Amino acid sequence: MNADxxxxxxxxxxxxxxxxxxxxxxxxxxxxxxxxxxxxxxxIRFAATGAGVxxxxxxxxxxxxxxxxxxxxxxxxQSSTRSASVLDCQKxxxxxxxxxxxxxxxxxxxxxxxxxxxxxxxxxxxxxxxxNIMGITSSRVFTASTGVIxxxxxxxxxIEKIExxxxxxxxxxxxxxxxxxxxxxxxxxxxGSSFSLNGLPVxxxxxxxxxxxxxxxMATMLVYIxxxxxIDQSVLQLILSNLNEKTFNSITxxxxxxxxxxLMVVATGKSRASRITNAFSxxxxxxxxxxxxxxxxxxxxxxxxxxxxxxxxxxxxxGAASNASAKTVGLAIANSPxxxxxxxxxxxxxxxxxxxxxxxxxxxxRDKLTIWFGDILVAKDGWVSPSYAEQxxxxxxxxxxxxxxxDLGIGDGSATVWTCDLTHQYIVINAxxxx
Amino acid sequence: MNADxxxxxxxxxxxxxxxxxxxxxxxxxxxxxxxxxxxxxxxIRFAATGAGVxxxxxxxxxxxxxxxxxxxxxxxxQSSTRSASVLDCQKxxxxxxxxxxxxxxxxxxxxxxxxxxxxxxxxxxxxxxxxNIMGITSSRVFTASTGVIxxxxxxxxxIEKIExxxxxxxxxxxxxxxxxxxxxxxxxxxxGSSFSLNGLPVxxxxxxxxxxxxxxxMATMLVYIxxxxxIDQSVLQLILSNLNEKTFNSITxxxxxxxxxxLMVVATGKSRASRITNAFSxxxxxxxxxxxxxxxxxxxxxxxxxxxxxxxxxxxxxGAASNASAKTVGLAIANSPxxxxxxxxxxxxxxxxxxxxxxxxxxxxRDKLTIWFGDILVAKDGWVSPSYAEQxxxxxxxxxxxxxxxDLGIGDGSATVWTCDLTHQYIVINAxxxx
Numbered sequence: 001m002n003a004d005x006x007x008x009x010x011x012x013x014x015x016x017x018x019x020x021x022x023x024x025x026x027x028x029x030x031x032x033x034x035x036x037x038x039x040x041x042x043x044i045r046f047a048a049t050g051a052g053v054x055x056x057x058x059x060x061x062x063x064x065x066x067x068x069x070x071x072x073x074x075x076x077x078q079s080s081t082r083s084a085s086v087l088d089c090q091k092x093x094x095x096x097x098x099x100x101x102x103x104x105x106x107x108x109x110x111x112x113x114x115x116x117x118x119x120x121x122x123x124x125x126x127x128x129x130x131x132n133i134m135g136i137t138s139s140r141v142f143t144a145s146t147g148v149i150x151x152x153x154x155x156x157x158x159i160e161k162i163e164x165x166x167x168x169x170x171x172x173x174x175x176x177x178x179x180x181x182x183x184x185x186x187x188x189x190x191x192g193s194s195f196s197l198n199g200l201p202v203x204x205x206x207x208x209x210x211x212x213x214x215x216x217x218m219a220t221m222l223v224y225i226x227x228x229x230x231i232d233q234s235v236l237q238l239i240l241s242n243l244n245e246k247t248f249n250s251i252t253x254x255x256x257x258x259x260x261x262x263l264m265v266v267a268t269g270k271s272r273a274s275r276i277t278n279a280f281s282x283x284x285x286x287x288x289x290x291x292x293x294x295x296x297x298x299x300x301x302x303x304x305x306x307x308x309x310x311x312x313x314x315x316x317x318x319g320a321a322s323n324a325s326a327k328t329v330g331l332a333i334a335n336s337p338x339x340x341x342x343x344x345x346x347x348x349x350x351x352x353x354x355x356x357x358x359x360x361x362x363x364x365x366r367d368k369l370t371i372w373f374g375d376i377l378v379a380k381d382g383w384v385s386p387s388y389a390e391q392x393x394x395x396x397x398x399x400x401x402x403x404x405x406x407d408l409g410i411g412d413g414s415a416t417v418w419t420c421d422l423t424h425q426y427i428v429i430n431a432x433x434x435x
Numbered sequence: 436m437n438a439d440x441x442x443x444x445x446x447x448x449x450x451x452x453x454x455x456x457x458x459x460x461x462x463x464x465x466x467x468x469x470x471x472x473x474x475x476x477x478x479i480r481f482a483a484t485g486a487g488v489x490x491x492x493x494x495x496x497x498x499x500x501x502x503x504x505x506x507x508x509x510x511x512x513q514s515s516t517r518s519a520s521v522l523d524c525q526k527x528x529x530x531x532x533x534x535x536x537x538x539x540x541x542x543x544x545x546x547x548x549x550x551x552x553x554x555x556x557x558x559x560x561x562x563x564x565x566x567n568i569m570g571i572t573s574s575r576v577f578t579a580s581t582g583v584i585x586x587x588x589x590x591x592x593x594i595e596k597i598e599x600x601x602x603x604x605x606x607x608x609x610x611x612x613x614x615x616x617x618x619x620x621x622x623x624x625x626x627g628s629s630f631s632l633n634g635l636p637v638x639x640x641x642x643x644x645x646x647x648x649x650x651x652x653m654a655t656m657l658v659y660i661x662x663x664x665x666i667d668q669s670v671l672q673l674i675l676s677n678l679n680e681k682t683f684n685s686i687t688x689x690x691x692x693x694x695x696x697x698l699m700v701v702a703t704g705k706s707r708a709s710r711i712t713n714a715f716s717x718x719x720x721x722x723x724x725x726x727x728x729x730x731x732x733x734x735x736x737x738x739x740x741x742x743x744x745x746x747x748x749x750x751x752x753x754g755a756a757s758n759a760s761a762k763t764v765g766l767a768i769a770n771s772p773x774x775x776x777x778x779x780x781x782x783x784x785x786x787x788x789x790x791x792x793x794x795x796x797x798x799x800x801r802d803k804l805t806i807w808f809g810d811i812l813v814a815k816d817g818w819v820s821p822s823y824a825e826q827x828x829x830x831x832x833x834x835x836x837x838x839x840x841x842d843l844g845i846g847d848g849s850a851t852v853w854t855c856d857l858t859h860q861y862i863v864i865n866a867x868x869x870x
Contacts, residue, residue, distance in 0.1 A: 080799040081804070150785070358514030427859050430780070
């Protein structure tokens, strides 16, 4: 090998090594085909623009206008240090039903969390300004902020843009709105559904931002879903709270809980389908099924954009003492750094799954555990399965989407949770670069 | 630059990058001066040898002989999938006081966990053999195994070595025993104390293995502490259980819980100091203080050998609703991947500490939180402190030993927990190398 060849070889090695320890521009788990085209929802319009809250080269604020008569439901982070916007939204949702129109204004680049009384003040200023310009009572104006924590929100920059946002409202601008609220997301996340209730067409459109339960500077999960279904507020809230448990509350990237997590659903009632007033009617069940599909898709997309993720992992727990117990076991496995690193290393380390069950604190009997990787029976009766061949496990772990199933064998409880692996890129994103 | 210079430069860059992403041979946090010389404890002898359980080039089995009349206490993993040895030790400790001598036999290289009924059989075979050779009743023979999970323990290899171990017992061989039970540890961990009770000299000697709550293949924490103090078994167990809460139960590397964690204390009563029969006597309080020092040292050494650790982090929680609540908050912070990666990146990201408090689920009031990094007041009254300068925080984070203090401002509860940072080396150890 001459000097030039040697230099070329060394440069190639360096490039490979650097790429291995760099954060990818777009998650390798991003859905193919990009952002799903969302259906137009009657009574809903979107706008986005750049206010320069922190980013200067992109949209960072978005507005959703929802027609008079809309029902609004929401679920929020359980953090005891939740942000000013979250507290304000929760307070307003407690006011219950109203026929007034609704506005939702969200910024990225600053989370307005842990900003003391300044935080409340910023929320009030923004809500009052939206109220004045749009002619919507301020108790029907909801906000969210996502980005760096502990810095004062420059709310004047946002307020200056409300006129423009209001002027540019458009029923086709959902994707722009979805992009405006991204922070460390590597792709915009959308999901929609067009279906019929009693033969009349209805639509659901939703988008989410989030790169795990937590991202640098706590810029975490926000989700907005709109529909033209007519539905009572209390029924919508009941449905949302229940579906949330099995979707957004069943995902984890790194076990950390944001101060800003917000999920809101607005139903305008502008479709011609008859009003849902009971969560157990046939129409309601149909709506629940489709809303669930949208929420499953969005929540899985958040996991697929988990910081540094290279594997999407579905964890199915069966035979637990209760559903709640199953979920605790599932999250114990999903949050285990040792299981997540094994997935990253494509190591069929079923012993770590046994450990995850054991550490959950939930009822379990070592000798009744059964574990599958995909369809491969790995362990049963308290020991490795006689039919298990390590080569099969090794081959299975090469898949991008993994499924671990654990049957505890002691009851009827079940749960499914979704997570991703823990890789060098997670460390790169959270430790190597200063915030 | 000529070709040779260019090649040299590229090779240097490659070497730097490779070193950055390799596991260190010895933790940078290892105590200077190596393994502390332990005092000789009357009534205790140790031996170690190589049985080839898995490793072939080192000692992997050790024996401790404790004189007749010894009191034995123990605490063990709470995992519901705990190993056969742990279950056997727990059962035997419930038998209470006895005047028979005691033997403790421990192997590394195989954890004998999740091995079904074979596991119980191996433990029984080993205990019976030790009992026969040493003339000790088998209910006073305790075992532990640490290493790979789910593989049958080749107990015959261990049993073959018991004669030799018994012959070689020596009061000066504690360090050999400490080394024989290491798995992924990068240094042996010992701590001892020589002091007086009512003017009469007594000794404590202890050693531990563990590279975090969990290591590859669940080869986790084992701790053995011996003393010549005379003390009733029930008093020793009470003291141990209490001290354990503030030492080994207050450390975390990665939030994962082992199937094998065992901590045993044996008191031979061979010193001339009078017997402790009450946990609140002056002698007991003196003994508690010294035993606590040994346990603090050993538990901190485990954290300092945490997989990939480059920072030792003490988290002090004050002003919580209760001590238990304070500990939950402390562990929520200590287990947060985002806080651990911030420490690795030397980022004074106090917002992530706020997040950690918020996610703990414990009572907290955002506007009453006070946070210090070392002596630097970082945040108070729900916002960054007016006196805080980012440059000070940046300089502080360069330290190897970090201290984060959080005053919740709502009660009198307090707790201290110890952890380490989360680095590329953790990923290297747990994902890059196949087990």
